[in-house]
Amino acid sequence: MSQEPKCPKCGKENTYFDGTLFICPDCGHEWNGETAEEQVEDKTPKDSNGAELVDGDAVTVIKDLKVKGSSMVIKRGTKVKSIRLTEEPTEVDCRIDGSSIVLKTCFLKK
Numbered sequence: 001m002s003q004e005p006k007c008p009k010c011g012k013e014n015t016y017f018d019g020t021l022f023i024c025p026d027c028g029h030e031w032n033g034e035t036a037e038e039q040v041e042d043k044t045p046k047d048s049n050g051a052e053l054v055d056g057d058a059v060t061v062i063k064d065l066k067v068k069g070s071s072m073v074i075k076r077g078t079k080v081k082s083i084r085l086t087e088e089p090t091e092v093d094c095r096i097d098g099s100s101i102v103l104k105t106c107f108l109k110k
Contacts, residue, residue, distance in 0.1 A: 005033065045089045051110040053092065057083050059108040067101065074101075080108070 004015045007024035008031060015022050021030045045053040048062055058081045065074040074096060080103070084093040091102050 043089045045085055045092065045105050047108045047110050048106050049109055053083065053085065053105060053108075053110065055083070055085050057110060059083055059092075059110055061103070061107060062109050063107050065103070065107060067099075072097070072099070074103075083108075 004013070004017060005022060006013050007015055007022075007027060007029055009029040010024060010027040012024060012026045014026055015024045017023075017033075020032075022033050023030050047053055047059060053059070058079060061074055061076055061078045061080065064076050066072075067074065078096065080094045080096060082094070086093055086102065090105050092105060092108070093100065093102050095101070
């Protein structure tokens, strides 16, 4: 009998292979069996087209965005200069009309 791997999420050994994925019935996690080294996520921020973003880049907003807690709307096509990367790879910090705003990278293009 083959030794099933431990669940990478909860660490329990009660796992099984269903033909395509390993499944942990304790926490419900499913994975394809690659080791943690092979599943390293790419933490580099990317815009909506997949271009890598760096501090100081100039980007364009690709969709009208309503700003939470404000009546302000950021119009499509607004150019944003000198973005700053945050700890979260899906967000960037910038200044628009004198206000400091955090934008999701999926709404930006380089």
